[in-house]
Amino acid sequence: MTNHSEYKQVNTPNWTWNMYGPGLDNIGKDGHPESINVPTPNDDQLLVRVDGVGLCFSDVKLIKQGGSHPKLYNRDLKKEPGRLGHEAVLTILEVGDKLQDQFSAGERYAVQPDIYQNGMSTAYGYTIPGGLIQYHLIGKEMMETDHGVCLLKVPETMGIAEAALLEPWGCVWASYTQRRRLDPKEGGTLWLIGQPSLERTYQFSKGLDAAGTIILTDAPAEIKALAEKTGKTVVERNGLTVADYDALAKEFTDGKGFDDIVLLEPKSAEQVTEVARLIARRGTLNMVGTSKLDGPVNTDVGRLHYDYIAFIGNNGTDISDSYGEARNRCDLHKGGTAVFVGAGGPMGQMHVQRAIEMVNGPKRVIVTDINDERLEEVTSRLKPLTEANGRELLSFNPMTSDIALTDYVMQLTDGAGADDIVVCVPNGQIMEDSAKMSAPDGMLVFFAGVPNGTLAKIDLSSVYLNNMQLTGTSGLTIHDQTMVMENTLAGNLAPAVCVAAIGGMNVARDGIEAMMDSKYPGKIVIFPQIMDLPLMGLDELQEKLPDVAKHLGSGNVWTKEAEKALLKHFEAA
Structure with missing residues (x-):
């Protein structure tokens, strides 16, 4: 010894x-x-x-x-x-x-x-x-x-x-590091859902051949042909309704969920809700379309935090354009507006401090809490860092204000919304409300964990129409x-x-x-x-x-x- x-x-x-x-x-x-x-x-x-x-x-x-x-x-x-x-x-x-x-x-x-x-x-x-x-x-x-x-x-x-x-x-x-898988899984099970009639012609320029099994539901002919060229197992299950989805997942994934799901021209929030339930842990849902959904999607915000599921998409014709880190950012927007919901707690303060000290970080930082004393502590403690880094630090208490936080953010940004919203409060309703103030190409980070199965109504149209990012993390590595x-x-x-x-x-x-x-x-x-x-x-x-x-x-x-x-x-x- x-x-x-x-x-x-x-x-x-x-x-x-x-x-x-x-x-x-x-x-x-x-x-x-x-x-x-x-x-x-x-x-x-x-x-x-x-x-x-x-x-x-x-x-x-x-x-x-x-x-x-x-x-x-x-x-x-x-x-x-x-x-x-x-x-x-x-x-x-x-x-x-x-x-x-x-x-x-x-x-x-x-x-x-x-x-x-x-x-x-x-x-x-x-x-x-x-x-x-x-x-x-x-x-x-x-x-x-x-x-x-x-x-x-x-x-x-x-x-x-x-x-x-x-x-x-x-x-x-x-x-703020990429925990999501952002490409089709090697040897995984990929489910592609089309519509009975599609006006556009689609491509799948890369990634389709990674899958071990490809399941097609009402897929356009050009995608079916590409799938068959991969030499992988291709199965067709056409004419399915949302009532059939669970049985399909049980048949092909033993109920564990599909590694990758592609949904072409989504229009029904109910369909997206049911499809999203069947994403495997660390799986992806790639939505490609041009029309807004008919309502918000009941989104499992617990799984976004703990299971690292990824909602990705684009409004073009190449399905592959949704994938990859180049399109799907995970860090704060340079020179943008960042909102930290529940910033008065210790972990919330750390997020705010990182944003202020971050090289090429957000220009404007908004901290929210329901306790004025905690807000005052955050702003006074971080004032020297804020001034040293040339940032703007604003505080907002929704309990004492005569307007809602969303309205406050929209007024500050001339209606554009926040580039980044970090939620440090384990509350599904707050997560739901926070999504409503996201700018185009905005990022919503669920730092606080809520149990899997906690649902929040979120307009996932913004994912494929405006490239909104939804991320969450649990734990850390020694790196x-x-x-x-x-x-x-x-x-x-x-x-x-x-x-x-x-x-x-x-x-x-x-x-x-x-x-x-x-x-x-x-x-x-x-x-x-x-x-x-x-x-x-x-x-x-x-x-x-x-x-x-x-x-x-x-x-x-x-x-x-x-x-x-x-x-x-x-x-x-």
Whole structure:
């Protein structure tokens, strides 16, 4: 074993907040953390010290459901406790003999918690007990995964809070990277639906031969001929009604849905609604037409977020023109107007900050929330960045305004609508309303997740007539965290701007409750190695810890210098 020189295991307590069931009362023992033994690593394990943990609102579902949470697989938490804290940064203290060539004592790592093993989600902070502990072991559960080692090495020059927040920032970053599949799937099942009579002649210049099976329903003769030339399995099922669609999906996909669906000259919102239900996970619905649908489509916004289904289209005659990343953007429009719905929360603030700091990002940024204090906090905290980057930052509270948000956006844009709308509120109705203010070629990002099956009435005509983009993401990869780290080190991003409150190990559960109650307008960071640091907002530091407060940035922004002063203060204490 190798040991970190600053670490002394003898008589070192190891405080932890174990979780024994649903509800806040089941976090810890009688409202307090427990002291357990510091574990000894095996040859294929690491002993790590937890330096910082960001508290995340996504834990609320876990707190409410306990062992019945989908990622805990009906685990009996009384017998096998869990532990929250997936936004964690760790320092290696001891390295097992088999890992000597990969790791060294003293190295610092950020956790990539979205872990899969053999296709099964085993996320850190969920299935794998998380970071609300002072010392724990890391082994095969995090190093032998479907995507390799789920640890990202961070330099000593990066602050603890910055490193801990690479995870939520990685989720934000991921929402502007292409998660959708945008071309016909190799070997997949493609279903093309025409109409009994079509006035235009269609092409399918590329991509049709990727499919393994091609099913044709009322397809024009020229498309049928192209399908037969591919040499793939071609099946005709003509004269179908929407009542027949489920049986077709069961026959050819065992009910899992079609990998790719092409719909020519759609006119009926009911037909599009029923067809869209049959898109497979990561599947595409390509609509090609020139006429507006007869109404909005009941769109499963949960599947857009969690299943990465793609709605694409065009109004020309080449079906292939709908595919590919060149036509289907996933990042914010250069010089445009971006609206962030529900921007007062910690994750919403991160989206806004990214937009402001983004090179060639939107010129005008509109933040919305139903709480004036949160809006004021967002605008004041981000004012220095806004001015430095030459952007315009506007705020809107729909609860206190005499006009609707859609009308406000339309007035600001002379009726054009917003180029980008990012929804950070898990509410289907809000998602539906947000789609109504999209400009031509606009993008609607569903960052907040709602359950699959949550329907919103959206005019999908805009997808093929105006190239509207509908995107959503869930989770992140270590690549996303790496991109955030690299941009931070390059000075393009300041992750710690979103920190609103700090606390030590004794108040971690209080921090969780404060996060659930939205007490602080930003992220709460817990420093597990500091036992007696009270839970406090950064605006309280001037009174309670003036030697730390003097190192805050403009607008009471958390900095590495403030963090050093904090550690020094409690080290001296």
